[in-house]
Amino acid sequence: MKFNILIFTHATATHYPMNYLASIGSYAIMVREVFKKPTKWRIMKSLILKEIDDLIFGSLGIIIFISFFIGGVVAIQTALNISNPLIPRNLIGFATRQSVILEFAPTFTSIIMAGKVGSYITSSIGTMRVTEQIDALEVMGVNSLNYLVFPKIVAMFFYPFAVAIAMYIGILGGWIAGVFGGFSSSADFVEGLQLDFIPYHVTYSFIKSVVFAFVIATVPSYHGYYMKGGALEVGKAATVSFVWTSVVIIILNYVLTQLMLG
Amino acid sequence: MIEVKDLHKAFDGSPVLKGISTVFEKGKTNLIIGQSGSGKTVFMKCLLGLIIPDSGTICYEGQIYSQLTPEQQRDLRQEMGMVFQGSALFDSMTVEGNVMFPLEMFARQSRSEMQDRVEFVLRRVNLADAHKKYPAEISGGMQKRVAIARAIVMNPKYLFCDEPNSGLDPRTAILIDNLIQEITREYNITTVINTHDMNSVMEIGEKIVFLKDGIKEWEGTNRDIFRTDNEAVSNFVYSSELFKKVRQMYLEERD
Ligand SMILES: Nc1ncnc2c1ncn2[C@@H]1O[C@H](COP(=O)(O)OP(=O)(O)O)[C@@H](O)[C@H]1O
Numbered sequence: 001m002k003f004n005i006l007i008f009t010h011a012t013a014t015h016y017p018m019n020y021l022a023s024i025g026s027y028a029i030m031v032r033e034v035f036k037k038p039t040k041w042r043i044m045k046s047l048i049l050k051e052i053d054d055l056i057f058g059s060l061g062i063i064i065f066i067s068f069f070i071g072g073v074v075a076i077q078t079a080l081n082i083s084n085p086l087i088p089r090n091l092i093g094f095a096t097r098q099s100v101i102l103e104f105a106p107t108f109t110s111i112i113m114a115g116k117v118g119s120y121i122t123s124s125i126g127t128m129r130v131t132e133q134i135d136a137l138e139v140m141g142v143n144s145l146n147y148l149v150f151p152k153i154v155a156m157f158f159y160p161f162a163v164a165i166a167m168y169i170g171i172l173g174g175w176i177a178g179v180f181g182g183f184s185s186s187a188d189f190v191e192g193l194q195l196d197f198i199p200y201h202v203t204y205s206f207i208k209s210v211v212f213a214f215v216i217a218t219v220p221s222y223h224g225y226y227m228k229g230g231a232l233e234v235g236k237a238a239t240v241s242f243v244w245t246s247v248v249i250i251i252l253n254y255v256l257t258q259l260m261l262g
Numbered sequence: 263m264i265e266v267k268d269l270h271k272a273f274d275g276s277p278v279l280k281g282i283s284t285v286f287e288k289g290k291t292n293l294i295i296g297q298s299g300s301g302k303t304v305f306m307k308c309l310l311g312l313i314i315p316d317s318g319t320i321c322y323e324g325q326i327y328s329q330l331t332p333e334q335q336r337d338l339r340q341e342m343g344m345v346f347q348g349s350a351l352f353d354s355m356t357v358e359g360n361v362m363f364p365l366e367m368f369a370r371q372s373r374s375e376m377q378d379r380v381e382f383v384l385r386r387v388n389l390a391d392a393h394k395k396y397p398a399e400i401s402g403g404m405q406k407r408v409a410i411a412r413a414i415v416m417n418p419k420y421l422f423c424d425e426p427n428s429g430l431d432p433r434t435a436i437l438i439d440n441l442i443q444e445i446t447r448e449y450n451i452t453t454v455i456n457t458h459d460m461n462s463v464m465e466i467g468e469k470i471v472f473l474k475d476g477i478k479e480w481e482g483t484n485r486d487i488f489r490t491d492n493e494a495v496s497n498f499v500y501s502s503e504l505f506k507k508v509r510q511m512y513l514e515e516r517d
């Protein structure tokens with residue numbers, strides 16, 4: 001089966017886990033190691049700032065681009081599906097707001113981030129593994145997991161800000177597509193945006209983003225850190241890492257939705 | 263001095279090191295030679311504590327590594343420098359940044375003291391004008407020099423080099439070998455070098471350990487190695503046409 005092959009080629013250097021449980025176990029051990037024996041704060045601070053720049057600021061462009069058009073498409077799709085004149089026109093704004101806040105901004109953006117940021121993390125850590133840079137850190141007595149992964153986790157705590165921007169831009173895209181496409185009046189759209197607004201939905205969305213941020217920082221790190229082989233395997237690891245990061249996000253999305261809204 | 267006793271290591275049941283005992287002396291360039299896959303790198307990583315052996319002891323000036331507390335192990339590690347096979351320079355940092363890195367991490371020195379030290383070791387490895395370059399912008403030989411500088415910046419008692427001249431042209435390779443030997447003598451370091459290069463064996467083989475399939479097949483000096491009647495060693499030494507011809511000439515001359 002495809003997934004079995006994935007996990008087998010992805011076995012850790014030390015344990016060769018042949019099943020999911022063993023992988024989850026070595027992932028947990030990795031996460032624990034990340035928080036041990038911290039690097040000097042003076043050095044860690046600059047690593048964190050660099051990761052915020054790479055992971056968060058470096059992704060804002062694509063996040064804004066995608067959110068804008070997704071928001072627009074949601075508005076148009078909703079408008080096209082309202083044929084019954086009894087349905088109020090403010091539904092377009094309402095539907096855009098709900099879909100963007102609940103799913104598109106936190107979850108869809110996270111899948112994009114799993115591709116963009118995740119494959120960058122896996123390939124940069126994986127390259128350090130295959131060129132023995134990680135061994136070099138360990139020989140010097142540096143906790144390589146703390147040095148490499150901790151700043152990424154901290155940087156990804158800023159991810160909910162990116163999600164907030166995605167929400168804003170998504171709704172803006174919906175408004176532009178709705179109003180300028182002639183599907184809705186601005187007043188109807190804005191009325192829909194304000195209709196039955198539940199602030200808890202935003203909280204739910206931010207909590208999801210924090211969890212996904214942790215997944216995006218750590219799962220690709222795991223795949224890079226424990227990889228074996230050479231340059232070719234780095235490429236494969238990045239692909240496998242994207243698949244698994246997405247799978248974990250989708251499953252957690254389901255679980256969190258059930259727990260928090262169900 | 264490093265004493266190794268009966269070192270064993272297996273990966274997933276297949277043994278790689280099968281009971282190695284030897285001594286690496288201070289102020290000397292100790293060589294571990296053998297074909298690719300004979301276990302040289304695994305052996306060296308055991309000496310560094312990067313791989314934990316299944317059994318056997320490794321003793322650094324009388325301290326048995328496995329009996330030390332984690333703090334003592336960490337202190338001992340900081341007395342070790344390592345030059346990796348592919349140099350393993352951090353490619354996000356400049357030459358200067360790479361050499362500075364261990365100091366920044368661990369030394370309790372002022373910025374200017376660190377800078378002086380970096381300047382000193384870079385000059386010692388004959389690299390005075392590449393400070394601001396990145397590893398990808400310098401030649402393989404220069405990368406090796408930076409790796410050596412980074413390995414000695416903390417004044418190590420032990421220096422480990424995994425195939426330090428692989429991928430270098432013969433002239434540069436000899437320069438690197440000689441540099442390592444000079445540094446070893448100058449600072450009285452216990453140096454261990456993995457190699458399969460016969461030029462290194464001839465140039466700097468003050469003590470040679472020959473590994474074959476995870477067993478210490480032979481040990482001696484670069485004077486002994488050309489005279490030994492150990493078949494495995496002769497096969498290794500005379501595997502190249504050049505050395506076969508040299509031996510031929512030597513034998514003919516003697517007759
Ligand atoms: N982490 C590891 N896991 C499993 N096998 C390994 C590992 N490291 C080395 N080996 C095996 O050990 C043997 C010796 O490898 P190595 O020490 O790298 O040889 P050398 O450095 O002499 O070329 C090889 O057969 C290699 O496949």
Ligand SMILES: [Mg+2]
Nearest residue numbers: 302303424456
């Ligand atoms: Mg090797």
